[in-house]
Amino acid sequence: MAERGLLQRLESGSVICAEGYLFELERRGYLQAGAFVPEVVLDHPEVVSQLHREFLRAGTDVVEAFTYYGHREKLRLIGKEELLEPLQKNALHLARQAAEEFAEQDALVAGNICNTNVYEPGSAKSEAQVREMFDEQVAWAVEAGVDFVIAETLEFHGEAELALRAIRETGLPAVVTLAVHKPGLLRDEVGVAEACKRLEQEGASVVGLNCARGPATMLPLLAEIRLAVRCPVAALPVPYRTRPANPTFQSLADPDCGCLPPEGAFPTALDPFVCNRYELAEFAREATAMDVRYLGVCCGGAPHHVRAIAEALGRQPIASAYSPDMSKHYALGDDASLLEINTGYREDL
Numbered sequence: 428m429a430e431r432g433l434l435q436r437l438e439s440g441s442v443i444c445a446e447g448y449l450f451e452l453e454r455r456g457y458l459q460a461g462a463f464v465p466e467v468v469l470d471h472p473e474v475v476s477q478l479h480r481e482f483l484r485a486g487t488d489v490v491e492a493f494t495y496y497g498h499r500e501k502l503r504l505i506g507k508e509e510l511l512e513p514l515q516k517n518a519l520h521l522a523r524q525a526a527e528e529f530a531e532q533d534a535l536v537a538g539n540i541c542n543t544n545v546y547e548p549g550s551a552k553s554e555a556q557v558r559e560m561f562d563e564q565v566a567w568a569v570e571a572g573v574d575f576v577i578a579e580t581l582e583f584h585g586e587a588e589l590a591l592r593a594i595r596e597t598g599l600p601a602v603v604t605l606a607v608h609k610p611g612l613l614r615d616e617v618g619v620a621e622a623c624k625r626l627e628q629e630g631a632s633v634v635g636l637n638c639a640r641g642p643a644t645m646l647p648l649l650a651e652i653r654l655a656v657r658c659p660v661a662a663l664p665v666p667y668r669t670r671p672a673n674p675t676f677q678s679l680a681d682p683d684c685g686c687l688p689p690e691g692a693f694p695t696a697l698d699p700f701v702c703n704r705y706e707l708a709e710f711a712r713e714a715t716a717m718d719v720r721y722l723g724v725c726c727g728g729a730p731h732h733v734r735a736i737a738e739a740l741g742r743q744p745i746a747s748a749y750s751p752d753m754s755k756h757y758a759l760g761d762d763a764s765l766l767e768i769n770t771g772y773r774e775d776l
């Protein structure tokens with residue numbers, strides 16, 4: 428276990444949690460878009476370890492086990508339910524191993540449970556099924572000695588409650604983050620701030636939002652949540668330029684592209700909408716100004732985004748050794764040794 432726990436750290440400052448493993452490993456060619464099952468955890472564990480390392484170098488305080496969408500329902504969907512336990516256990520092992528490799532950073536290791544896609548409000552049968560899925564995953568996380576458990580990308584308040592109860596029974600701190608789609612409220616029609624308030628009352632240590640929305644369309648909801656709860660608030664947007672007309676990355680449209688697949692830009696053609704690192708730094712500053720302390724990036728996030736958040740919080744993670752220094756650029760720089768033939772050409776680049 429890490430020396431200082433999650434809650435202790437949040438009392439005196441911010442905590443960064445890098446997410447976005449699914450999209451990043453899909454982009455790198457190790458995971459299939461569609462079912463989005465993290466088989467990479469078993470097929471190419473070295474690639475998952477490397478991404479953990481990159482996020483640690485970029486300044487994450489939390490190594491989240493890559494169990495997102497590695498749950499029973501997803502493995503059933505691809506006909507590989509027998510892989511459930513080895514996948515979950517290996518993901519937890521890889522997270523622990525990465526944290527130990529960077530022992531001087533004293534990173535926290537987090538278990539993860541997420542949207543099951545089998546939750547149906549008002550159905551006792553589905554509630555029981557969902558709860559069972561959460562319980563088995565949380566038990567493996569406890570066995571692996573995680574510092575806390577993240578329940579994320581939950582679109583229904585009811586499902587978030589089930590996730591929270593499963594975590595609370597273990598006695599570990601629970602971070603519960605909700606995904607808010609176009610209508611601006613949860614799919615069982617509970618308002619976002621109200622849902623967070625209830626989750627806090629039921630024992631969540633941290634409540635907030637992840638996924639679906641980019642910085643611009645997540646910030647207004649965060650302001651509502653911050654007013655509604657006393658506990659630390661989490662914000663892990665997707666790094667895409669969402670806007671009021673297209674508040675979620677699923678709803679981003681790219682009329683300039685004539686070769687999109689039938690489903691549109693989401694999820695495999697979002698490249699033109701990616702936020703740059705400076706926009707993530709700006710987001711971190713704005714969130715911090717409203718006392719949102721648990722920060723990260725979700726789907727689409729990459730190490731340079733995480734580093735930008737860390738630096739915006741005044742930190743210098745390992746990867747800051749390679750943060751931009753344009754003074755030595757051959758044409759854009761101002762180093763005295765640069766040739767005028769190049770620096771004088773900058774306007775023509």
Ligand SMILES: [Zn+2]
Binds near residue numbers: 637639725726
């Ligand atoms: Zn996401």
